[in-house]
Amino acid sequence: MNLSTIVLKDMARRKRRVAHSVLGVSIGIMTVIAMLTVARAGESLLRGEMERYGPNLTVVPATSRLDVELGGLTMGSVTVGDTIIDESVLPRIQQVADDLIRHDMGIDDAGPIAIVAPRLYLPASLEGRNVTVVGVSPDQEKAIRVWWGFSEGEYMDGPDSVVAGSVAARSLGLSAGRTVSLSGHDFTVAGVLSDSGSNDDYLLFVPLTTLQAAAGKEGQVSSVDVRALCTGCPVEKIADALSSNIAGIHASAVRQVAEAELGMWHSMRSIVLLLASVTLLVGLFGVMNSMSAMVLERRKDIGIMRAVGASRRQIVSMFLYEAAALGVLGGMAGYLAGLLLALAVGPLVLGGVAVTPVLSYVPLAVGLAGAISMLAALHPALDAARMRVADAVRTAS
Amino acid sequence: MLELKNVSRYYGEGNARVVALDRVSTVVERGAFLSVMGPSGSGKSTLLNLMGGVDRVSEGEILFEGERFDLLSEEELTSFRRGRLAYVFQQYHLVPSLTVLENVMLPLVFRGAGPDTSRAGRVLDRVGLRHRASHRPSELSGGEQQRVAVARALVNDPALILADEPTGNLDQASGRQVMNLFMELNDEGRAIVMVTHNPDLAHCARELLELSDGRVVSRSVVQKRGLPAVRTGDGTVDGTQAELQAAGIGLSVRELALEGENGTR
Numbered sequence: 148m149n150l151s152t153i154v155l156k157d158m159a160r161r162k163r164r165v166a167h168s169v170l171g172v173s174i175g176i177m178t179v180i181a182m183l184t185v186a187r188a189g190e191s192l193l194r195g196e197m198e199r200y201g202p203n204l205t206v207v208p209a210t211s212r213l214d215v216e217l218g219g220l221t222m223g224s225v226t227v228g229d230t231i232i233d234e235s236v237l238p239r240i241q242q243v244a245d246d247l248i249r250h251d252m253g254i255d256d257a258g259p260i261a262i263v264a265p266r267l268y269l270p271a272s273l274e275g276r277n278v279t280v281v282g283v284s285p286d287q288e289k290a291i292r293v294w295w296g297f298s299e300g301e302y303m304d305g306p307d308s309v310v311a312g313s314v315a316a317r318s319l320g321l322s323a324g325r326t327v328s329l330s331g332h333d334f335t336v337a338g339v340l341s342d343s344g345s346n347d348d349y350l351l352f353v354p355l356t357t358l359q360a361a362a363g364k365e366g367q368v369s370s371v372d373v374r375a376l377c378t379g380c381p382v383e384k385i386a387d388a389l390s391s392n393i394a395g396i397h398a399s400a401v402r403q404v405a406e407a408e409l410g411m412w413h414s415m416r417s418i419v420l421l422l423a424s425v426t427l428l429v430g431l432f433g434v435m436n437s438m439s440a441m442v443l444e445r446r447k448d449i450g451i452m453r454a455v456g457a458s459r460r461q462i463v464s465m466f467l468y469e470a471a472a473l474g475v476l477g478g479m480a481g482y483l484a485g486l487l488l489a490l491a492v493g494p495l496v497l498g499g500v501a502v503t504p505v506l507s508y509v510p511l512a513v514g515l516a517g518a519i520s521m522l523a524a525l526h527p528a529l530d531a532a533r534m535r536v537a538d539a540v541r542t543a544s
Numbered sequence: 545m546l547e548l549k550n551v552s553r554y555y556g557e558g559n560a561r562v563v564a565l566d567r568v569s570t571v572v573e574r575g576a577f578l579s580v581m582g583p584s585g586s587g588k589s590t591l592l593n594l595m596g597g598v599d600r601v602s603e604g605e606i607l608f609e610g611e612r613f614d615l616l617s618e619e620e621l622t623s624f625r626r627g628r629l630a631y632v633f634q635q636y637h638l639v640p641s642l643t644v645l646e647n648v649m650l651p652l653v654f655r656g657a658g659p660d661t662s663r664a665g666r667v668l669d670r671v672g673l674r675h676r677a678s679h680r681p682s683e684l685s686g687g688e689q690q691r692v693a694v695a696r697a698l699v700n701d702p703a704l705i706l707a708d709e710p711t712g713n714l715d716q717a718s719g720r721q722v723m724n725l726f727m728e729l730n731d732e733g734r735a736i737v738m739v740t741h742n743p744d745l746a747h748c749a750r751e752l753l754e755l756s757d758g759r760v761v762s763r764s765v766v767q768k769r770g771l772p773a774v775r776t777g778d779g780t781v782d783g784t785q786a787e788l789q790a791a792g793i794g795l796s797v798r799e800l801a802l803e804g805e806n807g808t809r
Binding site: 148149150153156157159160447448451452453454455456457458459460461535536537 | 590593596598599618619622623625626630631633637639640641642646649650651653654655659696700
């Protein structure tokens with residue numbers, strides 16, 4: 148027998164009071180756990196979306212603007228550096244990106260990880276109207292722009308096929324199957340993209356090699372989109388590495404809508420966490436009240452314990468043991484209740500996406516509940532220890 | 545062993561000040577058995593609490609074996625009391641969630657001596673309750689509970705036992721058992737200070753200390769120490785004539801003669 152067994156035996160006798168205190172702790176924990184569990188499911192949903200949509204990086208030629216002055220007068224500025232990227236750097240871009248991802252994510256797979264999709268932008272004339280034609284590597288482009296849908300026709304299927312953006316198709320009167328002449332080369336319209344709300348709506352897409360040959364720009368691209376096929380890829384790091392290791396290019400991380408959404412989600416989570424903290428705080432006062440009431444109720448017992456030899460420190464320890472035990476019970480109950488709440492509410496909040504239990508929240512729930520209970524118990528415990536034995540004994544007699 | 549010098553205890557301040565004890569000086573010698581008597585509010589329990597170090601003097605000094613324990617801090621006082629002093633309360637005050645054995649071990653646990661079951665068992669033997677070791681207090685009679693409380697007091701082998709109305713809640717037979725136990729403990733050399741309202745029980749002690757309005761009125765030696773006789777369940781007579789008459793118990797001529805021979809009051 149020791150102090151903790153004395154406390155546990157006493158708790159077993161006062162089941163109703165214990166249940167009341169456990170409930171107080173578990174409600175706060177339930178809120179936190181439910182919120183965190185739903186938030187985690189929401190985040191993985193968003194990360195999944197981020198993985199599906201868009202490039203993480205855009206590589207463009209490294210250029211700089213130089214102001215031209217003459218006798219104190221600014222004569223304008225000139226762009227210094229190439230405005231194109233040599234296609235020969237593409238394997239190097241692939242290698243740098245893959246190596247960094249492998250290193251950071253601990254991946255052993257030897258195959259390519261990042262998708263490297265070059266683009267060549269060229270002005271062209273179509274039936275007397277100026278358009279921008281984009282040469283793309285069909286497979287890579289399709290892998291990156293997974294959200295592309297077609298209002299008619301399909302994706303490009305040969306060297307002479309063209310895919311039209313929705314706005315371009317409407318303004319130029321293009322439809323699937325029609326043959327058009329672009330800068331002296333005939334293309335067949337393979338499909339028309341659905342509205343995407345992006346620049347793609349205004350462009351015409353043709354196979355890169357065809358465009359390069361037609362325009363005499365073999366081996367040249369205007370930009371390269373890179374997408375790392377992993378969650379939490381070191382995108383900024385890859386951008387820095389590409390810019391510093393490969394001459395003539397500048398890589399920058401692209402903030403996609405999904406990332407902004409993720410940011411919003413984080414903000415939302417912070418707000419809900421704040422609310423959950425308030426709930427926890429209320430729970431803390433609840434436990435404090437409960438503990439204070441218990442000290443009053445057990446005034447007699449405390450007096451007797453003191454009279455039979457318990458020191459003040461031992462009285463405080465006993466209350467803290469009790470608080471820790473309440474915390475463990477409240478934490479586990481709160482975790483289970485929070486999980487059930489998340490399983491019930493999560494799909495409603497996340498549009499049917501199932502919420503999965505997060506076992507690593509169990510120690511968090513128990514630790515948090517224990518800390519809250521002990522914090523709440525501290526003041527009443529000190530009160531109990533400070534109680535004059537004679538007063539308590541008088542209560543007892 | 546225990547000495548109080550001009551000890552006063554006040555409660556409240558100013559006009560609301562109540563004098564519970566007023567310049568009390570007294571001594572409890574090793575092996576003494578002192579009954580403290582007096583009307584309600586005379587300061588009996590206050591005196592006992594001061595002697596036990598669970599209350600603080602307002603004025604005066606308390607010495608235990610020459611050491612001023614009224615000057616000790618709360619924590620020092622707690623460890624000072626352990627093994628020197630023990631309390632027995634009127635209402636037993638056992639911890640209901642613990643067994644009899646665990647209740648007896650409680651002072652050992654607080655002292656840091658650990659749960660010494662053999663030692664607790666020995667003191668339970670001493671009060672005749674070894675067979676009840678695994679029972680809960682609620683399964684015991686009042687008398688048995690008080691004997692457990694006495695065992696709890698004894699487990700740290702204190703030099704002085706302080707008892708506040710230890711038989712106040714007991715029936716006559718249980719009260720007599722407890723008082724017999726106290727007399728035996730005293731005969732073994734343990735000092736006892738007992739607060740009681742009952743003049744008959746007070747005569748189990750070796751000395752009587754009478755208080756009134758917080759002051760010592762008298763201190764006297766008990767001439768004829770022992771429990772008064774009563775008519776017990778088996779028909780034998782053991783009590784004072786006046787008591788038995790008050791209870792409507794008639795005495796035979798032979799019983800009256802025996803009472804005279806035994807010198808009972």
